[in-house]
Amino acid sequence: MATIDRNQSYLLNLKRIFLTGLVALILNQGVLTAQVSDEEIRRIEEALPDQPVVQPQKPRNLLIFSLSLGYAHEAIAYADQMLARMGLKTGAFQSKISRDMSVFHADSLSAYDAICFNNTTKLLFEDENQRRALMDFVKEGGGIIGLHAATDNFYNWPEAAGLMGGWFDGHPWTADGTWQVVVNDPEHPLNAAFSEERFAVNDEIYRIRPLNLRRNSRVILALDMTDPANRKATGVRVSDRDIPISWLRSYGQGRLFYCSLGHNRQIYWHPQILQHYLAGIQFALGDLEADTTPVPFNWSAVVEAAEVQVILQEIKSYQYGESREAQMQLQELLRVIGHDAGMLRRTELQLIEFLQSEATLPAKQFICETLSSFAGDASLPVLMEMLSEESTWEMALFALERIPGERAAAILRQALPQSRGRMRIALVNALGNRPDQDALPSLIPLMEDADETLAVAAIRAVGKIGGDKAVKTLKKTAKKKTGLLHQEAIFAWLNCAVLYEQENQPAKAIRIYRELFNPDHPYAVRFAALRGMVNNHESKSARIILNELQSKDSDNRSMALRLLPELDADVDLTAIERAWPGFHPSGQVQLISALTGRNDVVSLGIFSGAMNHSQPAVQRAAIQALGQSGSVKAVDRLALLAATGRCEERKNAREALNRLQGDEINPYILQMLTQSPDSIKLELIRSAGQRHMSEAASVLVDYLENENPDIRLESAKALAQVGLPVHLKTILDHLLQTTSEAEQRELQKTVVALAGRTPGPNQRAAPLIERFNFTGDKQQQILLLEMMGKIGDPQTLPILKLAIAEPDTELQLAAVRALSEWPDALPMDDLYAIAATSTDDRQRILALRGYVRMIMLHENSDWSGKSQMYGRAMQLASGVQEQRQVLSGLAQVYSPEALQLVADYLDRPGLEQEAQMAVIQIAASLDEGLANEILPLVRRVQEQTSNETIRRQSQAIINQLSRWEDFLVLWEVTGPFLGEAGNLFDEAFVPEVDDHSGIAWKVLPQGLDSINYWHIDFGALMGGSNRVAYLRNRINSPADQQALLELGSDDAVKVWLNGQLVHANNTVRGVTPAEDKVAVQLKQGWNHLLVKVVNYAGGWGACLRLRQPDGSKLDGLEVALYD
């Protein structure tokens, strides 16, 4: 039997391969995930339909895509078998299986009519081209089929998840159960397989988070949520009513068919479901016509009135401080009921009835708050009655306030005259908030009420209702009253103006604003009034603001400044130009800030004038404003200030110059570069570099010959930012000619930067090699060697190696330095050789430093390889300084080997602290499963160190890791015991009842889980669903004592201590250490521990440890096996 590569895919060609050969091939594929037995193959073959649902219009090809990056379903192998055989047996299609993402390419996909996502999990499609290929495939007419876990994908790609229908959201209906399915659409061609309207299936049913599913897909099978067993499964939410199982849809020119059945292997020999699959596949392939029109979900069919009644019964006696579980359930149920107007009205009547019942007041308060969300006129009579009761008016009013309409308003109005105190205020507020025009006659007299709080509420309410009458009254009150009521009337009056604006009556609004813009009124009112005038007075707004800017009242000026930015860009600001020098500096800052962003002549003049202001705040604002003006004039001003200003000014001006925006700025800087005096020129050169102005490069290259050394130096710096590879040779010439060391240093950096931008990997240092070969000047050679090292072009390696062999020690040293600065790990071995053999200390140290640096850059080594490299470096390190360097490198290697390596130096004089820090750094990064190896070392560091920070960090690691400490790993194990899924937890298998003598207990192998030593992985030992394993061991306690047994299990667990059942948890979950905590009593001497772990489906494991009752470490226990 030929073996195949995991990523290989191949065609199952019906025409050319005989059936026996074919089975062999497919079986190979199956081996990757699970073994499908011959007997099972026979059952699949037998159950598959003989005929296609319709004859294919042409030969069809199906791609079966079976890659899972998350949970790998056993079903994949079965579905692979079933699908391939279905195509062969019915002749509906040919198929090919792939697990290779590269198949998602337009060229490969063009061979197929449909793609089946066979229980794929956590697919991401991170390659944009693969995404496009898949989407184009569907949109242009391809079909998609999703089986079971196909909704557990695309978490980063909503479009594809939306195509499939949604995202996996748990499966309360587990694989061991049998669940009722409803055939929504019995006449639908994809449902021809099902003769009844309901059927039962033993499978795992997915809940999804739907993505518009009910609006774009036709759901044809769903879980029957009227069935009590479906409703009561563990983990079902009150809101789980719409649980679609099969659906289909059109997508562009293409089609989708999804079915969530197919977790259990028996599904793949379930004749009706296979018939359903075939119809769905033929629909997706394009052969079977089927209606894809979405059908809205009928919510009222899945909720009964009695459900509400049951919950209300629970709520009836609610008192504050008690559980609100029933209330939360009612809210959850209302989320379902809210989908259907009829159900909602029915529920409203139930809640109203509840309000009339003998329920407690806190219960009624909750129901009133609930009703407030949806109550209508039907609730009004009861709420009205409650409004008249002292004990219930407040809750009733809460609901009434939210009920719209005239009838509710009338109730509030009618209640007003008889009301008192807080209730009266509440009614006034409610009427104002609606706002209720008809309430005005009753509210106005209350503005005069002796109760000031009530009067204020009435004034505010009148202001919220607005209108001519309200305005008249409020104006009168404002004039008549003083203090609080006066002020409230002013604000309410102002509110009327806003309402006029909203009603599109600007003239009336402006009239109020004018009256309110009065120095006697509070600042907030005057500002609102001025703003109102400006906003509603388009033609005069500029004049209003300019007038106020020149006002003698500083408040008015400040308000006008606030509104200034709202003026159009073309407004003439000349008036301000004259006025602003008279402003207080804080006003000037505000003015400049307000004008920021403008670039008209006046504004620019103001900014420029303020640039030399004696107040730093004004100056800073001006610089900032100029920087944002986009004006070329700003370039001159800012460059001048950058060249001549004081320290802080120069910094601000330079930053503003660098950030100056506008299309004209760069051309202007370029022009001024050649025309300005040297001091300005320097600033412009600097700015051209910072602004990445590559158009300035050739000018800057010319400046390398400038007689002013500052200009030469600044140009060299700027060229590193803006220079182009084409300038490389010229710059190099300057570098080799200049005698200024400062210039040499800058030009070297520029050359390295430009070489890095040269396209072509092995061309970067070509000009340098050329110069090196020509020159005989040693100093020039050294300069060139230094740059070659930083550039890292492999072409220069032979030159460097030759130089090392030169007799001249200066050249040698320059070459070693160059190698040690190489940007990647290429010369690593050369450096090691130099470090190992050189007799020159300087060279040796340089080489070792370079070697150590490159270990982390080395791409083809894992942590273990890197540890070894550091180990070699350590042997060469002769001085403490070098050893410290190696240790600090090692600290970045997150492997157990590195940890052991640094541990050796914890006692080495002069290196203690580096070693301690390295231990901490590595320990913090290692997997927590290695706690047993890490903890002793970290504890040692903590005891040894004199450094407070290290001590603190050690403690943090110890705290973290001791969570994983002391798990019991010494066990005997027996199993698996098989049984009926529903009974596994309760059934007492032999180890529970027997004296254990007749059982084959085996020693639990260590390292079942190589990372998490504490994880007893039964899955790896004897995996499978619906089975039970037992563990046992003996624990010797030095005394009678209380202890805490902390355990996690996947799935259900029972624990016996000394023959007594101490813990039972029938659950479905993964292993989480210490998820269950059980107080136990250990007796002195040997204690006997027996553990039962049930696996329902998926992973299977456990972990246990014994701690002190408070959870801290319990010392002194001895764990043993039986003899």
Add this chain to the structure above:
Amino acid sequence: MVMIATPDHWHALIAIGAARAGKDIYAEKPLAYSIAEGRAIVDAVQRHGVIWQTGSWQRSQQHFRLACELVRNGRIGNVHTVRVGLPQGNGIQDNGTQPCDPPQGFDYDMWLGPAPWRPYNPSRCHWNFRWISDYSQGQLTDWAGHHCDIANWAMDTELSAPVTIEGQATYPAAKDGLFDTPESYYFECQFKEGFTMIVADSMQQPKGMGVHFIGDEGWIHVNRSGLWAGPEAILKSPIRPNEIQLYRSADHIGNFIDCVRSRRPTITPADVAHHSIMIGHLGSIAMKLGRRLTWDPARERFADDAGANRHLSRPMRSPWNV
């Protein structure tokens, strides 16, 4: 100046009172308890010309700003999805949930203020108010003012809002009788600007906490621990002078003080904060009602859903009112 650092249900009353008194205001996020209360704050602040800063201080961190500038300047192409990851679960500190007398010197009635009356218990007020829907909507509204705020800043939707919202939350059983805000939550918002914002607790976000922008040419992820991008070179591409540069602040409180002096808008004015927390409130309402909602950002009302519109505000307990 006034600083507001009360529970959410008090924000609007204090803010509007302070604005009417002409005070400049620094207020902690979220802006307000409800969308309507937030709108009332925005109107008062704008109407009365006071300076407002919201405590969405991530804006004043350089790496958050850089992330937003990179997105705005198209470094990851056209952004189609933004994933916002916020904390999961209610951070309850159980001090006792049985009703009892409030401690001496604590004016509990004033603390409740506009919220519905319930008896005092020791777990209700300090810190824990966040997990009780009478006062807040849990982690979602606590954090939307941070990460949804950054998402809006980067997407240039600071004054825009989603047009559809749909999602679901898991609410606690509330056996303690007190804590009822969502423990986990997930909702999707479609913006008319053409992208989807997915807001969820970090356990339901592939990249966890923070804001994850996905464009057709790359991705950017930012949170309080750092800034990441793919391709990585995106992080090294400088924002040039002629590109979009966002409001710069290196000190969130300092920015407020500067603006108090200059009378210019702060980096997080009230209307911006209103639209940041609006996403949290909209998601909260959509999940509470369990249905897809359509929002009209201009009118700040749900379209064709009178029931949902009832959740834009909550009646205040007398005598409080805004």
